[in-house]
Structure formats: structure tokens, C-alpha cells
Amino acid sequence: MHKIWSFHGGVHPNENKSQSNQLPIVVMPTPKQLVLPLSQHIGKAAKAVVEPGDYVLKGQLIASAQGFVSANIHAPSSGYVSALAERTLPHQSALSGPCIIIDTDGKDQWVELNPTTNPESLSKSELLNLIHAAGITGMGGASFPSAVKLQLKSDIHTLIINAAECEPYITADDRLMREYADQIIVGIQLLQQLLGQPRCLIGIEDNKPEAITALNLALSHNIGQQTAQHTNIEVCVIPTKYPSGGEKQLVEILTGHQVPHGGIPANIGIVCQNVGTAKAIFDAIIKGQPLIKRITTVTGKAAANAGNYQVLIGTQVEDLLAFAKVDLTRTSRLVMGGPMMGFTIQDTQTPLVKGSNCILAAADLELASVADHHACIRCGQCEVACPADLLPQQLFWFAKAEEFEKAQDHNLSDCIECGACAWVCPSQIPLVQYYRYAKGRVKSINSEAHLAELARMRFETREQRLADEKSAKEEKRKIRAVAAAAVQAAKRAANPTAEDPIAAALARVSKQKQEQQTAAAPKSSEEVYKELKTAAAITRTKLKKTSTALANAKAKDHEQEASLQQTVDQLTVKAEAAQAELKAYEAKLGLDPEKEKILLVAVAKTNAAIRKLEKTLATAEDSQALGEDITEAKAAHQIATQALADHQAKPAPAQES
Amino acid sequence: MQTLYLAIVILALLAIIFGAILGFAAIRFKVDGDPIVDQIDNLLPQTQCGQCGHPGCRPYAEAIANGEAINRCPPGGETTIKALADLLDVEAIPLDAEHGTEAIRTIAYIREDECIGCTKCIQACPVDAILGAAKQMHTVIIDECTGCDLCVEPCPVDCIDMIPIDVTPVSWHWQQPEQLIATSRLPHSHGESDHA
Numbered sequence: 001m002h003k004i005w006s007f008h009g010g011v012h013p014n015e016n017k018s019q020s021n022q023l024p025i026v027v028m029p030t031p032k033q034l035v036l037p038l039s040q041h042i043g044k045a046a047k048a049v050v051e052p053g054d055y056v057l058k059g060q061l062i063a064s065a066q067g068f069v070s071a072n073i074h075a076p077s078s079g080y081v082s083a084l085a086e087r088t089l090p091h092q093s094a095l096s097g098p099c100i101i102i103d104t105d106g107k108d109q110w111v112e113l114n115p116t117t118n119p120e121s122l123s124k125s126e127l128l129n130l131i132h133a134a135g136i137t138g139m140g141g142a143s144f145p146s147a148v149k150l151q152l153k154s155d156i157h158t159l160i161i162n163a164a165e166c167e168p169y170i171t172a173d174d175r176l177m178r179e180y181a182d183q184i185i186v187g188i189q190l191l192q193q194l195l196g197q198p199r200c201l202i203g204i205e206d207n208k209p210e211a212i213t214a215l216n217l218a219l220s221h222n223i224g225q226q227t228a229q230h231t232n233i234e235v236c237v238i239p240t241k242y243p244s245g246g247e248k249q250l251v252e253i254l255t256g257h258q259v260p261h262g263g264i265p266a267n268i269g270i271v272c273q274n275v276g277t278a279k280a281i282f283d284a285i286i287k288g289q290p291l292i293k294r295i296t297t298v299t300g301k302a303a304a305n306a307g308n309y310q311v312l313i314g315t316q317v318e319d320l321l322a323f324a325k326v327d328l329t330r331t332s333r334l335v336m337g338g339p340m341m342g343f344t345i346q347d348t349q350t351p352l353v354k355g356s357n358c359i360l361a362a363a364d365l366e367l368a369s370v371a372d373h374h375a376c377i378r379c380g381q382c383e384v385a386c387p388a389d390l391l392p393q394q395l396f397w398f399a400k401a402e403e404f405e406k407a408q409d410h411n412l413s414d415c416i417e418c419g420a421c422a423w424v425c426p427s428q429i430p431l432v433q434y435y436r437y438a439k440g441r442v443k444s445i446n447s448e449a450h451l452a453e454l455a456r457m458r459f460e461t462r463e464q465r466l467a468d469e470k471s472a473k474e475e476k477r478k479i480r481a482v483a484a485a486a487v488q489a490a491k492r493a494a495n496p497t498a499e500d501p502i503a504a505a506l507a508r509v510s511k512q513k514q515e516q517q518t519a520a521a522p523k524s525s526e527e528v529y530k531e532l533k534t535a536a537a538i539t540r541t542k543l544k545k546t547s548t549a550l551a552n553a554k555a556k557d558h559e560q561e562a563s564l565q566q567t568v569d570q571l572t573v574k575a576e577a578a579q580a581e582l583k584a585y586e587a588k589l590g591l592d593p594e595k596e597k598i599l600l601v602a603v604a605k606t607n608a609a610i611r612k613l614e615k616t617l618a619t620a621e622d623s624q625a626l627g628e629d630i631t632e633a634k635a636a637h638q639i640a641t642q643a644l645a646d647h648q649a650k651p652a653p654a655q656e657s
Numbered sequence: 658m659q660t661l662y663l664a665i666v667i668l669a670l671l672a673i674i675f676g677a678i679l680g681f682a683a684i685r686f687k688v689d690g691d692p693i694v695d696q697i698d699n700l701l702p703q704t705q706c707g708q709c710g711h712p713g714c715r716p717y718a719e720a721i722a723n724g725e726a727i728n729r730c731p732p733g734g735e736t737t738i739k740a741l742a743d744l745l746d747v748e749a750i751p752l753d754a755e756h757g758t759e760a761i762r763t764i765a766y767i768r769e770d771e772c773i774g775c776t777k778c779i780q781a782c783p784v785d786a787i788l789g790a791a792k793q794m795h796t797v798i799i800d801e802c803t804g805c806d807l808c809v810e811p812c813p814v815d816c817i818d819m820i821p822i823d824v825t826p827v828s829w830h831w832q833q834p835e836q837l838i839a840t841s842r843l844p845h846s847h848g849e850s851d852h853a
């Protein structure tokens with residue numbers, strides 16, 4: 001007899017198993033419609049490989065696994081795929097998700113199966129592939145893909161088969177063992193073959209004597225047939241205590257070792273599989289059938305035909321309830337799973353999935369209501385009951401105060417949500433819901449932190465890239481500038497005589513100006529004459545001024561006398577030169593300024609005389625004599641004006657020359 | 658008198674020795690960068706939306722380290738303000754409404770039929786979460802989108818929507834139970850929890 005250990009805490013709720021474990025498993029007929037969620041396992045959702053309108057055979061692959069942690073889904077019966085649609089999922093959130101909906105045709109026609117006749121010849125990887133292809137997930141409720149769980153790097157010394165079925169009301173595994181013990185043993189042997197022949201311990205609670213007997217019988221029967229290498233399977237009867245069926249608890253009961261914090265049993269060389277999984281592996285390998293059916297318990301006071309039913313995956317709850325004659329009017333709560341760890345479902349069209357082991361149709365007062373809970377009285381009973389050695393009260397305070405870091409420090413993640421603490425709580429505090437809330441918040445905080453980290457990285461990478469682009473542009477610009485300068489230098493070197501462009505431009509401009517000047521019309525002789533006149537006048541004025549200054553200086557015996565004298569001499573010379581130049585030009589023009597002056601004076605004099613006479617005429621009486629005088633004066637003025645005009649007309653020929 | 662001089666000399670020597678040790682430590686154990694900025698940056702949501710008036714979360718973290726108010730981050734909301742207040746040992750103050758209000762997280766969605774491929778949103782995205790090329794349809798990488806809203810305004814054809822993130826069975830989590838006490842019972846109801 002194998003030694004049995006124990007684990008801390010645990011509770012003994014009413015078992016309530018006898019309602020459903022008395023009758024043999026009933027095969028439920030194929031329902032009209034099957035609803036298969038693409039995600040009915042832990043990990044990534046499978047991807048549908050059928051289209052609406054496709055005809056599928058029983059056992060045909062309809063959705064294939066995506067990624068490492070995922071599982072295939074097969075058609076549980078033959079019929080037409082009517083839709084790929086969103087339906088309520090069998091999940092605590094009651095959210096909808098994508099499902100494949102099959103309208104069955106009632107023929108239940110199998111796809112061609114490939115049963116293995118000689119399983120001993122299969123290698124480990126072949127076995128794993130078959131398990132993966134059959135879409136097998138853990139049948140205990142968590143639905144972790146089995147092929148992933150069995151794909152281990154480390155050595156396994158013990159295979160534990162979980163047949164404890166510790167949760168009240170559920171008897172699906174109990175009936176399965178009673179009726180399919182032989183197949184379970186073969187499934188276990190296949191698992192041993194896959195894991196390198198470790199010893200196998202079947203952990204079963206002592207409240208299932210018929211199942212224990214059946215297993216022992218099957219074992220002796222099997223060993224009678226087989227060779228000695230299969231003798232290392234032992235049925236270990238353990239005391240009934242909730243939650244001995246928890247993976248970590250069962251490991252501790254059967255081996256005395258604890259699974260390390262944050263680890264899995266494989267870390268200490270142990271693999272744990274549900275008894276239903278062993279049966280599914282038998283079906284997959286020996287019969288070649290994928291996982292399309294399971295045993296589900298229907299129980300509770302509202303179920304007239306409480307018992308165990310073999311249902312197709314995807315059967316909607318309402319079909320099963322109708323078959324089991326559940327009185328929905330008497331049902332106050334419909335729970336999927338057991339009373340300790342299950343969840344309430346509102347939508348009766350929710351499908352049953354690979355992990356659905358029980359439907360509990362509870363009548364009024366059958367399950368304790370938790371609507372009104374009281375304040376914590378710090379009695380400490382939860383700590384006594386906790387099978388994971390945690391401090392539920394502390395976790396409760398932290399969850400309530402949203403101090404999630406502290407909750408994590410108190411190993412919140414090790415909580416298996418078994419509900420033992422809430423079951424013992426005298427204040428009926430929904431402790432598990434607090435822990436689930438805290439776990440959910442921790443998860444979302446972590447995922448937000450992960451996303452924030454990702455965003456930060458992308459932001460910083462982008463900033464870096466923009467900065468790099470900018471500096472690269474600047475660098476390019478500089479390179480271009482250098483290249484341009486080099487080209488210029490090369491040009492100059494090739495043609496050294498070429499002038500500087502600016503100097504050349506300036507030269508061009510001044511040249512243009514000169515040309516313009518030369519091209520301009522020659523100055524008229526009058527203008528030249530005027531200029532010369534002006535120059536002579538200026539020189540004269542200067543001379544006069546300087547002479548005055550000299551006179552002043554001489555008078556005051558000024559010391560500047562000498563320099564002034566010099567200036568006067570120079571100016572005198574200049575003035576004489578200017579006068580000479582003017583005279584010469586006048587001579588050239590044929591002008592006689594002296595004569596012109598005399599003539600002008602004459603004109604002016606005669607003009608003045610006329611004016612005078614006219615004035616006198618206006619006032620005088622002897623007008624006749626005066627009139628003669630005026631006529632004479634006018635004649636004289638005429639002559640003078642004529643003379644001047646003649647004189648001024650003379651330069652004309654010179655102008656033309 | 659000699660004792661007095663001796664004491665002064667000893668104290669002076671000690672001062673020099675310890676000064677040297679401190680000076681050495683300051684160089685040897687110098688912390689690169691400004692760790693407080695990093696710590697603040699870690700608490701910010703990294704949305705890079707610029708609603709605080711800074712071009713990204715890190716610049717705001719630097720500004721906070723230099724004494725700017727801690728209540729200018731709408732995406733972070735009360736949680737971030739509380740965390741910052743704890744870190745900086747200052748009082749948590751309500752969110753400054755001038756910079757925006759706390760809203761549910763959204764992500765950008767491009768109505769691809771209407772996209773003209775102008776790349777303006779790509780240039781606006783602070784985390785490179787928009788994929789596309791000139792005159793090609795653009796699309797948002799939803800896993801990378803921070804919901805900062807910065808791509809909406811530059812779009813010349815208004816084909817970008819900000820839509821709330823759907824709750825999936827994976828992202829869903831339990832809510833905290835309603836906290837009832839015996840003296841304030843609500844009418845009896847079913848279905849809050851599942852424990853017998």
C-alpha cells in the first residue's frame with residue numbers, strides 16, 4: 001500500500017453525489033444543433049477551417065489549433081455548418097465569442113478513422129501528435145491542451161492520475177471509472193509509454209468504492225494479460241476532503257512534495273492527468289476518435305432524471321436539461337461546474353465544451369445565498385481551511401483596499417480559488433470573488449504595464465529615428481557643400497587665367513558706364529563756355545577771399561601770412577589760367593564779351609530812356625516834342641537790340657564746326 | 658594649550674580624510690541619468706498623447722521632476738496621480754480638467770475604404786502604430802495603438818474613428834463584490850457568487 005500524506009486545510013461539504021451516481025451513463029441522442037466555441041481551452045483560439053454551408057462528417061476537423069498552446073476542434077456529428085457566429089460562451093463573464101454552428105442531419109456518419117492496432121510501436125512524438133490531432137484538453141475542467149502539458153523537457157518519475165473528483169455533486173468521473181475502467185487503464189499505459197514509463201499513482205477519494213473496485217479489477221485483468229512492465233500502476237485511496245482533487249493538493253497527498261511557488265508539478269518530476277483525459281487518449285489512439293464527447297453530470301433538486309450523460313461537445317445546455325427532465329421553473333440557479341468552483345449561467349443556449357463536467361440545476365435554498373454578507377470578524381477560520389497555505393483574511397483586506405502589490409506579496413497567485421475559505425466564513429463574505437477581482441486587476445495592470453513598456457520603446461525608437469534622419473540630412477548637406485567647393489576649386493585650377501567672377505562683373509559694369517559716357521552726345525559749345533565761365537568765376541572768388549584773408553593777416557601780422565601768400569599766388573595763377581582758357585574758348589567761338597557788354601549796356605540804356613520818356617509823356621503837356629523824342633529813343637533801342645542780336649548770332653558757325 | 662592644538666589637528670585630519678572618502682564615493686558611485694525621471698516615466702501610461710502639453714510622456718516626467726503639477730495626465734487618471742503622489746511624497750490632487758478628462762481607453766480605427774493614402778496620420782503617430790505608404794491604404798496595428806488621438810486631427814478625409822476596446826473573455830475579470838453590511842442590506846438577489 002502506497003503511503004498517503006495530507007495537505008493543510010480543506011473542508012468537508014455535503015457530498016451530494018448519490019443523486020447522480022446510481023444510474024449508468026445515458027447516451028444523449030444527437031441534438032438538432034451543436035454550437036462549438038473556437039476557444040474552449042486555455043491558450044489561443046482555434047481557427048475555423050470550414051465555411052457556412054459545408055457538409056461535415058462526425059470527427060472531421062473544423063477548427064485547427066493556432067500557435068503552441070491551442071487545440072483542434074472536430075465536428076461532434078455529421079451535418080451542415082449553418083453559421084460562424086457569436087454565441088454566449090460557457091465562461092464566467094457570460095460574454096459571447098465566435099462559434100461554429102452545425103445543424104446535424106441525424107445520420108451521425110463518421111469520417112474515416114485511423115485506429116492504431118499496435119500502440120506499443122508508436123514513438124513518443126507519434127503519440128504526442130495523435131493526442132494533439134485529436135484536440136484533447138484536460139477533462140477536469142481547466143481545459144489545458146494535453147499535448148502541451150505532456151511535451152516535457154524534464155524527466156518524469158511519477159504520473160498521477162487525478163480520479164479524486166472532490167467537488168460535491170459531480171460524479172462524472174466516478175461513473176466513467178465504473179464503466180470504462182479497462183479503457184482508462186490502457187489510456188494510462190499509453191501515457192506511461194509517452195512519458196518514459198514512470199510509476200503511476202491513481203489518486204481516488206474513498207467515497208467511490210465501486211470505482212476503486214472497478215479500477216483494481218481492470219488492473220488485475222490487464223496485468224494478467226500484459227507483461228510485467230505494466231505493473232507499476234497503483235490505485236491510491238485517499239480520504240475524502242475538499243479540495244484533494246486540486247492538482248497541487250493531490251501531488252502533496254500522494255508524494256509528500258509540494259509544487260514550488262509559481263511552478264508546475266513537472267518541476268519536481270511529476271505529471272498530473274485527469275482520469276477523463278486518460279479515457280480520451282484511449283479513444284484517440286486506440287479507436288482513432290478525436291475528442292467530440294464527454295460525460296457530464298446533471299444534478300440538483302430541480303433535475304428529475306439526475307445522472308450522468310454522454311453528450312456531444314457543443315450540445316446546448318437547454319437540450320441536455322430537457323433530456324434530463326430538469327424543471328426550469330424550480331431551478332433558482334443554474335451552475336456550470338460544481339457548487340464550489342462553478343459559475344452561474346443565465347443563457348440556457350450556452351454550449352457544453354470539453355471541460356464541462358457538471359450542470360447543477362439547484363432549487364431554492366439548495367445553495368447558500370451570498371447576497372448579504374457581514375463584516376469580517378477576524379475569526380481566522382479561513383486561514384485554517386486554506387489548502388494553499390495562504391492568509392485569506394489578509395488577501396481579503398488587500399483586495400478590498402485595492403492594495404494589489406501587497407496581495408501579490410502574500411502570494412495571491414497561489415490561490416486556487418477552491419472556495420474553502422468562503423465556505424467556512426461565518427460572515428459569508430464572497431472571498432473568492434475578492435481574490436478573482438484582485439487577480440483580474442493584477443493581470444490587467446500587468447498587461448497595461450507591458451503595453452506601456454512597448455509604447456515607450458516604440459516612442460523612443462521613433463524619436464531616435466527622427467533625430468537620426470535629421471542629422472543624416474545635415475550630414476548630407478555638409479557633404480554636398482564640400483563637394484561643390486571642390487568642384488569650384490577644380491574649375492579654377494583648370495582655368496587659372498579666369499578672373500574672379502565679382503571683379504569681372506565690376507569691370508564689366510565700369511566699362512559699360514564708360515561706353516555710355518562716350519556714347520553720350522558731345523557737349524554743346526554753350527555748355528562748355530558756361531562751365532569755363534563758372535570755373536573762372538569760382539577761381540576769382542577764391543582769389544578774392546584769400547586776398548582779403550591775406551590782407552587781414554598782414555594787418556595783424558599773422559603767422560599764417562606766408563602760407564596764405566603762397567595760396568594767393570597759386571590761386572592767382574589758377575585764376576589767370578582759367579581766364580586765359582575762357583578767353584581762348586571765346587576766341588575760338590568768336591565771342592567778344594567786351595563788345596557784348598557794351599552792346600547790352602546800350603540796349604539797356606535806350607530801354608531805360610524810352611521808359612523815362614514815356615513816363616514824362618504821361619504827365620507832361622508838350623506831348624508832341626516828347627513823342628518825337630520817344631520815337632528817336634525807340635529807334636536807338638532798335639539799333640542797339642539789333643547789334644546785340646547780330647553779335648550773339650555769331651557763335652552759330654562755331655557751334656556747327 | 659598643546660591639547661587644544663592636537664584636537665584641532667586631529668579634527669582637521671579627520672575632516673580631510675572623510676572629505677576625501679566622500680569625494681571618492683561621489684565619483685565612484687555616481688548614478689548616471691536622473692533616476693527620479695525614470696521612476697516618474699514608469700508610472701506614466703506611455704500614451705504619448707501630449708495632452709499634458711509636453712511632446713510625450715518622458716518630457717512630462719522631466720517636467721514633473723522639475724516641479725510641474727502631477728495632475729495633467731488624463732489617460733493615467735486618478736490612478737497615475739495617486740501613484741505619482743506616493744512616489745514624490747506630495748498630496749494627490751484632482752485631475753486638471755484643462756488638459757482633458759479621464760475617458761475609457763480607445764484605439765484608432767481607419768475606415769479603409771475612405772483612406773486616400775496621404776500618410777499624414779503615419780507622421781502624427783507617436784508610436785509608429787500605423788502601417789501604410791503614400792497612395793496606399795493605411796491601417797492601425799491595434800496591439801500597438803495607445804489611443805492617443807493624435808492621428809484623428811491630421812486626417813484630411815476624417816476616416817479615423819476612436820473606438821472603445823472590446824471586453825473579451827480573456828481581458829474580462831471579476832468585479833469587486835458589492836460591499837454590503839448587515840445594516841444596509843439591499844433586496845435579496847441571486848447570482849453574485851457561486852459558493853455553497
